[in-house]
Amino acid sequence: MSEKRKIATTAIPPGTGTYTPAIRAGGFVFLTAQTGRSPETGQLAEGLEGQTRAMLENIDRLLSASGCSRKDIVQVTLLLADIVDFKAVDQLYVEWLPDRGEAPYPTRTAFQAAALPAGARVMMDVVVLFPG
Amino acid sequence: MLSPTNTEATRFGDLLFLEAQTGHDPATGVLPDGVEAQTHALVAKIDAILDRFGSTKADILMVTLVFADIRLFKAVDVIYAAWLPPREEVPLPACTAYAAALPGGALVQAEVIAAVASIPTHPEEPNR
Numbered sequence: 001m002s003e004k005r006k007i008a009t010t011a012i013p014p015g016t017g018t019y020t021p022a023i024r025a026g027g028f029v030f031l032t033a034q035t036g037r038s039p040e041t042g043q044l045a046e047g048l049e050g051q052t053r054a055m056l057e058n059i060d061r062l063l064s065a066s067g068c069s070r071k072d073i074v075q076v077t078l079l080l081a082d083i084v085d086f087k088a089v090d091q092l093y094v095e096w097l098p099d100r101g102e103a104p105y106p107t108r109t110a111f112q113a114a115a116l117p118a119g120a121r122v123m124m125d126v127v128v129l130f131p132g
Numbered sequence: 133m134l135s136p137t138n139t140e141a142t143r144f145g146d147l148l149f150l151e152a153q154t155g156h157d158p159a160t161g162v163l164p165d166g167v168e169a170q171t172h173a174l175v176a177k178i179d180a181i182l183d184r185f186g187s188t189k190a191d192i193l194m195v196t197l198v199f200a201d202i203r204l205f206k207a208v209d210v211i212y213a214a215w216l217p218p219r220e221e222v223p224l225p226a227c228t229a230y231a232a233a234l235p236g237g238a239l240v241q242a243e244v245i246a247a248v249a250s251i252p253t254h255p256e257e258p259n260r
Contacts, residue, residue, distance in 0.1 A: 004193055004247055006223030018213040019227035023193050025247045026146055030194040033228035077196075079230055115202035115231040125228040127194075 009065035012058045013037035022066050029066045029128040033079070034058040035120035044120060048085050051121050052092045059126055068128045070096070071103035075127040081120065083112035089122050140181050148185050148246045152196075153177050154238035167204050167239045171211040174242055187246045190217045192225040196243040202231035208240050 007022035012034065019032045036044050036051030039061070045054040063069055078093070080086060090110075097105060106126075116123050141150045155170030155177075156163050164173050175189075182188055197212070199205055216224060225244075234241050 004191065004223060017227065017229070018209055018216065018224055019195075020223045020225065023223060023226045025193050028147070028193075030226040030245065032226040033230075077228065079228075113230040113232050114200075117202065117205065117229055123228070123230065125196075125226075 007062070007066045009062065011039060011061035011065060013039050013042050022062050024066060024130060027130050029068055029130055031059065031062050031066075031126040031128065033077070033123050033125035034062070035116065035118070035123045037118075037120075044118065048088055048121050049092065052089050055122055055124055056092065056096045059124065063126075063128065066128065066130075068131060071098045072128045072131050073097075073106040073126050074129050076106045076108040077125045078108060078110040079113045079116060079123040080110070081113065081116050081122070085121060086110060141185055143185060143248060146248050147193075148182070148187055148248050150178065150181055150244040150246070152198075152241050152243040153181075154234065154236060154241045156236060156238065161236075163237060167207050168211060170239050171208050174240060175211065175215045178242065178244055182244075182246055185246075185248060187248050189215065190222045191247040192216075192244055193247055194226045194245040195228075197227065197229040198234060198241040198243075199229070199231045200234050200239045204231075204239055205229060212242075 004023050004025045006020045007024060007029070009021060012021055021032050023030045034055050036054035038045065038054060039058065045051045078089065080089065138151050141148050153174050155173035157173065158177060164170050179189060197208060199208060
């Protein structure tokens with residue numbers, strides 16, 4: 001008997017692999033890493049900025065389906081296909097996060113991977129503390 | 133084979149954080165040939181560690197899969213999917229997968245977060 005709970009949602013890109021988009025267990029929610037794929041078409045958005053914005057929107061949808069919000073994020077792993085893109089992605093990420101007066105910034109790990117799935121330029125996974 | 137800076141897993145409350153595993157033999161340190169053999173060895177090691185901490189593969193919450201080459205994704209995923217309990221019975225873990233250079237020449241590595249004991253259930257899960 002497992003105590004983990006699947007968060008079901010159709011609001012993110014269709015699944016292509018062996019995973020659940022989000023799992024809640026106790027006080028934590030674990031989100032499967034998101035890229036900038038469109039939920040409707042499954043296609044990657046154009047360009048680094050397009051992919052980053054689409055990725056953050058996918059995370060928003062998963063957070064919402066999980067009953068959480070951006071301010072509940074505790075840990076972020078940010079993966080890049082090219083470390084040169086870090087600054088541009090970070091700028092969009094910071095704008096996306098709540099003001100640090102409202103919630104502390106999540107801890108974060110960021111690095112360049114040798115390659116990301118399906119040719120994505122940016123990918124992010126998130127651990128969230130369930131509110132309350 | 134554990135180096136002095138490795139610990140198999142650390143437990144915090146009902147959560148168990150496993151050291152990233154590769155297919156290296158825990159006794160001899162020998163790495164099996166080929167991605168299939170390494171993946172089978174790797175999941176067997178994860179089973180053993182989970183068992184030692186009173187957990188099972190049905191309790192895995194999050195997995196980070198790392199490949200020496202992104203083209204190995206499919207071959208690993210087939211074995212990974214067959215290893216996990218059927219998705220009709222237990223939700224699949226959340227997952228992150230990417231390619232990176234791995235220690236000791238490994239072709240695949242997996243890091244696991246699992247539940248240990250009675251984590252409260254949430255029957256009123258939002259579903260949008």
